[in-house]
Amino acid sequence: MITIKNVCKSFDGRMVLKDISATFEKGKTNLIIGQSGSGKTVLLKSIVGLHDIDDGEIFYDETRFDTLSFTEKKQIRQKIGMLFQGSALFDSATVEENVMFPLDMFTEMTYEEKLERVNFCLKRVNIVNSNHLYPAEISGGMKKRVAIARAIALNPEFLFCDEPNSGLDPKTAVVIDQLIKEITEEYNITTIVNTHDMNSVMGIGDKVIFIHQGQKWWEGTKDDILDSDNKELNDFVFSTELTKKIKGLK
Numbered sequence: 001m002i003t004i005k006n007v008c009k010s011f012d013g014r015m016v017l018k019d020i021s022a023t024f025e026k027g028k029t030n031l032i033i034g035q036s037g038s039g040k041t042v043l044l045k046s047i048v049g050l051h052d053i054d055d056g057e058i059f060y061d062e063t064r065f066d067t068l069s070f071t072e073k074k075q076i077r078q079k080i081g082m083l084f085q086g087s088a089l090f091d092s093a094t095v096e097e098n099v100m101f102p103l104d105m106f107t108e109m110t111y112e113e114k115l116e117r118v119n120f121c122l123k124r125v126n127i128v129n130s131n132h133l134y135p136a137e138i139s140g141g142m143k144k145r146v147a148i149a150r151a152i153a154l155n156p157e158f159l160f161c162d163e164p165n166s167g168l169d170p171k172t173a174v175v176i177d178q179l180i181k182e183i184t185e186e187y188n189i190t191t192i193v194n195t196h197d198m199n200s201v202m203g204i205g206d207k208v209i210f211i212h213q214g215q216k217w218w219e220g221t222k223d224d225i226l227d228s229d230n231k232e233l234n235d236f237v238f239s240t241e242l243t244k245k246i247k248g249l250k
């Protein structure tokens with residue numbers, strides 16, 4: 001579980017995150033949603049420690065994270081898997097080398113042990129017989145799956161996904177969403193997904209946190225969204241004619 005309390009962050013005197021408190025639960029896909037520029041990425045980066053926060057507290061399970069030293073934070077980071085926008089695979093490395101990278105960096109495993117783990121992770125995301133291909137030789141959906149395999153290589157307790165569906169067609173996006181949800185439940189991971197994608201929200205939103213103008217404006221489950229009368233949330237989620245029909249809005 002990750003808990004944040006009264007988190008504030010500003011850049012050049014402009015407050016971007018305003019007093020945000022939330023819990024992100026273990027074994028669940030916790031979604032952060034909100035308009036472009038609302039502060040989702042800054043929040044995600046603050047939780048991982050890529051931004052220092054101005055005020056507030058961040059806990060990974062019982063451990064207070066934001067006040068740890070660089071070395072202490074590194075220990076927690078080894079329990080974190082990250083899925084960046086656009087997959088962020090190393091173009092000059094093969095599928096196998098990409099997934100092996102965190103094992104090379106953080107473990108003392110032998111090559112055989114690493115290869116076994118790489119193959120296990122690739123199989124888990126349904127990628128077989130592709131170890132020696134380069135990112136340029138595989139589809140966008142496959143790249144995401146390789147990136148997920150890399151993110152779970154170290155058996156993470158926490159998984160962060162920044163816009164995991166960007167650039168994917170709707171059908172492939174659903175496959176990636178389901179994979180993230182399955183892995184989250186199977187390995188009891190605390191997963192936080194930053195997304196704009198309304199299909200993701202309604203598909204895998206075990207817990208949804210809506211950020212509006214840097215504040216936590218609403219939280220609930222995907223089912224609660226259908227019943228919510230929060231105006232800003234409805235304006236954001238049900239912004240198209242099609243989605244308005246789902247909600248029964250005019």
Ligand SMILES: Nc1ncnc2c1ncn2[C@@H]1O[C@H](COP(=O)(O)OP(=O)(O)OP(=O)(O)O)[C@@H](O)[C@H]1O
Pocket residue numbers: 011016034035036037038039040041042043196
């Ligand atoms: N390093 C930075 N320095 C200054 N301002 C920043 C920095 N990073 C983000 N901001 C500002 O913080 C605000 C929130 O940005 P953020 O990237 O978190 O939005 P977002 O909700 O993730 O948007 P998107 O969905 O488009 O990625 C924006 O006004 C942005 O300009």
